[in-house]
Amino acid sequence: MAELSNAPAPTGEQLVDIYRRMIRIERNDEAIRKTVRLGRLTMPYYSARGQEVIPSAISSLLNPDDQICTIYRGIHDMVAKDMPLRPLWAEIAGRIDGTCKGKGGPMHLTHPPSGVMVTTGVVGSSMPIANGLAWAAKLDGSKRVAIAYFGDGASNIGAFHESLNLASVWKLPVIFVCQNNGFAEHTRYENATSVDQISKRAAGYGMPGYTVDGNDPEAMFAAAHSAIARARNGEGPTLLECKTFRFHGHVLGDDDFYMTKEEKEAAMAKDPLPAFRAKLIADGHATEAQLDRLQSDIEAEIADAQEFGLNSPFPSADELRRDVFAEEIPA
Amino acid sequence: MSEMVKMNAIQAINAAMFEAMEADPKVLVLGEDIADREGGGVTGTMRGLSSKFGTDRVCTTPISEQAIIGAAIGAAINGYKPVAEIMLMNFTTVAMDMIFNHAAKLRFMSGGQTSVPMVIRTLTGAGWQTAGQHADHLEGWFAHAAGIKVVCPSNPADYKGLLLGAIADPDPVLFVETGGTLFIPGDVPADQGAIPLGKAKVVQEGSDVTIISYSTMVMRCQMALAGLAEAGISAEIIDLRTISPWDREAVLASVAKTGRALIVHEAIRNFGPGAEIAATINEELFGQLKAPVRRLGGPYSPVPFSKPLEDAFVTSPEAIVETVKGMMG
Numbered sequence: 001m002a003e004l005s006n007a008p009a010p011t012g013e014q015l016v017d018i019y020r021r022m023i024r025i026e027r028n029d030e031a032i033r034k035t036v037r038l039g040r041l042t043m044p045y046y047s048a049r050g051q052e053v054i055p056s057a058i059s060s061l062l063n064p065d066d067q068i069c070t071i072y073r074g075i076h077d078m079v080a081k082d083m084p085l086r087p088l089w090a091e092i093a094g095r096i097d098g099t100c101k102g103k104g105g106p107m108h109l110t111h112p113p114s115g116v117m118v119t120t121g122v123v124g125s126s127m128p129i130a131n132g133l134a135w136a137a138k139l140d141g142s143k144r145v146a147i148a149y150f151g152d153g154a155s156n157i158g159a160f161h162e163s164l165n166l167a168s169v170w171k172l173p174v175i176f177v178c179q180n181n182g183f184a185e186h187t188r189y190e191n192a193t194s195v196d197q198i199s200k201r202a203a204g205y206g207m208p209g210y211t212v213d214g215n216d217p218e219a220m221f222a223a224a225h226s227a228i229a230r231a232r233n234g235e236g237p238t239l240l241e242c243k244t245f246r247f248h249g250h251v252l253g254d255d256d257f258y259m260t261k262e263e264k265e266a267a268m269a270k271d272p273l274p275a276f277r278a279k280l281i282a283d284g285h286a287t288e289a290q291l292d293r294l295q296s297d298i299e300a301e302i303a304d305a306q307e308f309g310l311n312s313p314f315p316s317a318d319e320l321r322r323d324v325f326a327e328e329i330p331a
Numbered sequence: 332m333s334e335m336v337k338m339n340a341i342q343a344i345n346a347a348m349f350e351a352m353e354a355d356p357k358v359l360v361l362g363e364d365i366a367d368r369e370g371g372g373v374t375g376t377m378r379g380l381s382s383k384f385g386t387d388r389v390c391t392t393p394i395s396e397q398a399i400i401g402a403a404i405g406a407a408i409n410g411y412k413p414v415a416e417i418m419l420m421n422f423t424t425v426a427m428d429m430i431f432n433h434a435a436k437l438r439f440m441s442g443g444q445t446s447v448p449m450v451i452r453t454l455t456g457a458g459w460q461t462a463g464q465h466a467d468h469l470e471g472w473f474a475h476a477a478g479i480k481v482v483c484p485s486n487p488a489d490y491k492g493l494l495l496g497a498i499a500d501p502d503p504v505l506f507v508e509t510g511g512t513l514f515i516p517g518d519v520p521a522d523q524g525a526i527p528l529g530k531a532k533v534v535q536e537g538s539d540v541t542i543i544s545y546s547t548m549v550m551r552c553q554m555a556l557a558g559l560a561e562a563g564i565s566a567e568i569i570d571l572r573t574i575s576p577w578d579r580e581a582v583l584a585s586v587a588k589t590g591r592a593l594i595v596h597e598a599i600r601n602f603g604p605g606a607e608i609a610a611t612i613n614e615e616l617f618g619q620l621k622a623p624v625r626r627l628g629g630p631y632s633p634v635p636f637s638k639p640l641e642d643a644f645v646t647s648p649e650a651i652v653e654t655v656k657g658m659m660g
Contacts, residue, residue: 069405098442100440100441100442102442103440103441103442104441104442108441110440111444112445117405117408118433118441120432125429127401128397128402128405129429129433131401132401132404132405132408132409133406134405135405136405136406139387140409159397159401162393162397162398163397166392166393166395166402170390322443323443324438324439324478325480325501326446326501
């Protein structure tokens with residue numbers, strides 16, 4: 001981890017920005033879960049509660065034109081990337097004002113102005129496409145970077161291995177971010193993965209790989225800083241394995257039979273949010289009142305987005321003929 | 332009348348690539364072995380491109396079909412026009428997730444915010460004793476996925492024009508090259524430009540029967556013409572050129588005129604593109620048909636190795652003649 005220790009420590013302002021992104025993710029996730037449970041939204045929901053730190057620390061270092069390619073458990077990645085919440089809510093509700101006119105839904109959100117280029121419902125598919133986004137950034141002669149988000153289960157798919165190899169050979173400005181929450185759907189990490197650390201696989205592809213505490217904002221900041229700097233400098237890709245935990249199982253409604261109660265309780269006791277909040281206050285980066293205000297502003301934003309999304313009209317049936325091809329297909 | 336240049340399909344593809352890359356710096360090429368250092372592609376269709384346009388735009392890849400298509404998709408989303416080569420059509424199966432779930436659907440799933448203007452060039456066809464995993468015609472699979480266009484040229488002029496058309500197209504296109512058509516020289520207009528996708532071509536006019544075909548089988552249909560004429564049958568041959576979207580208007584107009592339709596393709600007959608075309612003709616023209624719509628395609632078997640078996644796999648001109656004769660009664 002020698003390289004990582006060279007990364008500058010985040011400023012107080014940067015830490016508060018990471019916290020802002022985290023609380024926006026957490027409040028939004030809470031609102032979605034509540035709305036689904038009340039029956040006001042019908043959708044498969046893959047909550048990322050517990051994984052807030054990872055995309056928040058990364059996004060605090062990204063520019064608006066940096067791009068991400070994420071997965072079905074990826075709404076936190078979008079929220080961290082400052083995607084506006086109104087079209088997000090309209091999209092997950094399947095409405096016309098959604099980012100994708102309701103045609104993509106919670107597993108396929110796209111919002112290029114925020115840099116959210118592709119969200120895939122297929123495990124492992126974010127990586128090959130992120131390579132292409134990064135390839136274009138390189139051909140453009142820009143300093144843009146691409147982030148491929150994926151889970152630990154995806155590191156066992158062929159596309160992971162093909163993508164890391166190609167990115168390394170082509171020296172692409174891409175960062176492979178594995179959010180390792182310990183379970184691939186219901187299967188425990190060690191029952192499906194050959195190495196004790198996914199970051200070790202980076203060595204096989206000639207790129208640096210780090211295992212980071214994905215619940216520690218400062219460690220995540222350092223790792224992201226190093227990987228992003230490397231990509232922007234034309235030095236090629238990095239694999240970050242970020243250890244974390246998902247609080248709500250694979251899909252909402254999942255009864256978590258595959259983990260022990262003690263294990264889950266211990267993990268949830270390490271919830272990064274309250275600890276980080278306390279630290280920000282203790283270290284004098286923000287006052288209690290400031291963070292309360294931040295949170296209430298975010299809650300107002302979410303309430304507005306929810307209202308907007310749930311009241312947006314559904315798309316009309318002729319939308320089925322649009323966007324299949326550039327030209328509308330005949331009825 | 333434009334001046335004609337004799338060339339085969341390999342040269343036509345190559346000429347189209349040079350023109351497209353020269354005209355638009357956003358056109359990229361990627362695939363296995365395609366830079367000149369590796370020979371310019373397995374059939375040499377990309378020869379000379381990397382020397383002229385550089386290895387930033389003409390990139391040899393690892394043998395990683397998912398990575399190839401993924402890189403093409405990402406670059407296409409960001410405004411490039413990648414031409415990705417998947418060496419053989421059977422190898423598209425390795426990248427099916429990228430092609431079906433992503434390239435074909437991203438425009439729709441994003442509500443039109445992103446588009447994927449890429450071309451996948453690939454080669455297939457029986458006749459070279461490459462057997463079960465190197466020769467399948469899988470165009471029906473791709474035609475069944477909403478969001479990807481499928482082009483199957485049969486002659487050098489169309490290879491050039493349709494490849495230019497595919498590169499200019501704003502959507503993902505699968506461009507199917509066939510061993511049986513690559514090496515046969517033909518006349519290509521010196522100024523052959525892009526041919527728009529979705530338009531069929533009448534390659535032979537006739538009045539008794541419409542034979543609808545594409546790719547290598549167009550030639551077989553033309554070879555059947557002498558036998559048909561001998562039997563006093565005047566056949567119209569339509570080369571579909573694009574399988575999806577296919578030219579319904581051209582096919583229905585011709586069948587309305589002749590009253591008989593036969594579809595001939597190398598793909599296995601069961602659930603093949605011919606089924607879709609036959610069903611459409613029946614739906615639209617039932618009252619005007621003088622005979623049931625017929626189909627000729629590969630038998631329900633993998634492409635075999637043994638020469639006599641392979642010969643039997645591909646529909647012969649004689650079988651075409653016999654089938655049409657049976658429709659005349």
